Amino acid sequence: MNWPEHMFIGALFGIAAAVALNAAMVDAFFIVGVASLSSLVPDIDHDSSKIRKTADIVVPISAFAFSIASTCSNDLFCIFPHFNEILILGLAITGLYMIVLTFLRPKHRGITHTLFSAAVFGLVLYLFSGFPFALAGFAGYASHLFADKHIKVI
Ligand SMILES: [Zn+2]
Structure with missing residues (x-):
């Protein structure tokens, strides 16, 4: 199944989550989004997937954004004196991502295609954003497994 179909089914699961949460219209819009x-995340294990191509760009940018934010949380001018630290942390995170996907890459439809990973993904969203998005993320992720007809617990 290709990515537009996964996104469509993910959106349907999102609508179900929004209904279950009795969300207001604006919130429902974000929940469905x-x-x-989230329905694309499981295919991160696939070299040519849309999510992988996106992550290859988004992860390094986020790594440096995180590195700057964690080093200079309230003073942007500290970027220059701390340039080396920021560079090293940003490169370290980017490198870790590359190493994991290059050498420790799970086989396609392996660990990423399990309800366990869906739960971990939901948990991470919960820590960053709270219950509604966690449920939306879990629903979207699980919709991918459902659409692949590949539902395993672990
Ligand atoms: Zn898949």
Whole structure:
């Protein structure tokens, strides 16, 4: 199944999550969006997937954004004196991502295609954003497994 179909089914699961949460219209819009995007995450294990191509760009940018934010949380001018630290942390995170996907890459439809990973993904969203998006993310992620007809617990 290709990515537009996964996003469509993810959106349907998102609508179900929004209904279950009795979400207001604006919130429902975001919940459906999160679910729809989350439906692409399991295929991160696939070299040519849309999510992989996106992550290859988004992860390094986020790594440096995180590095700057964690080093200079309230003073942007500290970027220059701390340039080396920021560079090293940003490169370290980017490198870790590359190493994991290059050498420790799970086989396609392996660990990423399990309800366990869906739960971990939901948990991470919960820590960063709270219950509604966590449920939306879990629903979207699980929709991918459902659409692949590949539902395993672990
Ligand atoms: Zn898949």
